[in-house]
Amino acid sequence: MTASAWSEVRLALGGALRLAVGDRRGLRCFDASIDGFWRSFRAAAICYPLYLFLLALRISHAQWQQSGVVTILIVETIDYVISWVTFPLLIPPLCGWLRRDDRFFAFMVAYNWSQVPQTALFAVIGIDGLTGLLAPSSLPGAEFVAALATMVYEWYIARVALAIGGAAALLIVLIDLLLGTALSSIAEALY
Numbered sequence: 001m002t003a004s005a006w007s008e009v010r011l012a013l014g015g016a017l018r019l020a021v022g023d024r025r026g027l028r029c030f031d032a033s034i035d036g037f038w039r040s041f042r043a044a045a046i047c048y049p050l051y052l053f054l055l056a057l058r059i060s061h062a063q064w065q066q067s068g069v070v071t072i073l074i075v076e077t078i079d080y081v082i083s084w085v086t087f088p089l090l091i092p093p094l095c096g097w098l099r100r101d102d103r104f105f106a107f108m109v110a111y112n113w114s115q116v117p118q119t120a121l122f123a124v125i126g127i128d129g130l131t132g133l134l135a136p137s138s139l140p141g142a143e144f145v146a147a148l149a150t151m152v153y154e155w156y157i158a159r160v161a162l163a164i165g166g167a168a169a170l171l172i173v174l175i176d177l178l179l180g181t182a183l184s185s186i187a188e189a190l191y
Contacts (some may be wrong), residue, residue: 079187
């Protein structure tokens with residue numbers, strides 16, 4: 001990547017972290033143009049290694065043996081790409097219904113970049129579990145709290161980026177949650 005691309009990544013991640021602490025000024029850190037929208041998918045490339053790490057933690061040794069590393073990696077990579085593509089395809093009709101067509105790019109750019117700190121959070125919890133910093137019995141609780149925190153984070157991003165009420169933002173979070181759950185279930189059924 002060029003120096004300007006790195007600068008944009010740094011600025012966008014700073015904006016994502018500002019939003020994570022409830023600072024709506026984080027929205028100013030994103031390029032909410034069509035070009036900024038396409039470049040925000042760089043977040044998928046940044047998250048992919050962390051996704052593979054989390055996948056390695058989630059899949060049991062027996063499952064790796066039974067299905068094979070290549071099969072699981074291919075299926076999960078396809079699932080990863082589909083999830084990054086499908087959500088942005090579902091949001092324009094919803095933005096139209098909410099009369100927020102003009103805010104689609106602002107929301108999607110912030111949403112895409114917010115995936116980096118969210119994925120990093122789960123990776124840190126996974127590392128803590130591996131190193132013993134978190135007791136095995138507390139790992140599910142930490143993952144649950146992180147999942148709740150990421151849903152609140154996405155809810156906040158939807159509220160401020162789309163300038164909508166809490167119930168409409170909750171609808172967006174639920175769509176994302178249901179989509180992710182459905183895609184993961186389909187992927188896991190394939191291996």
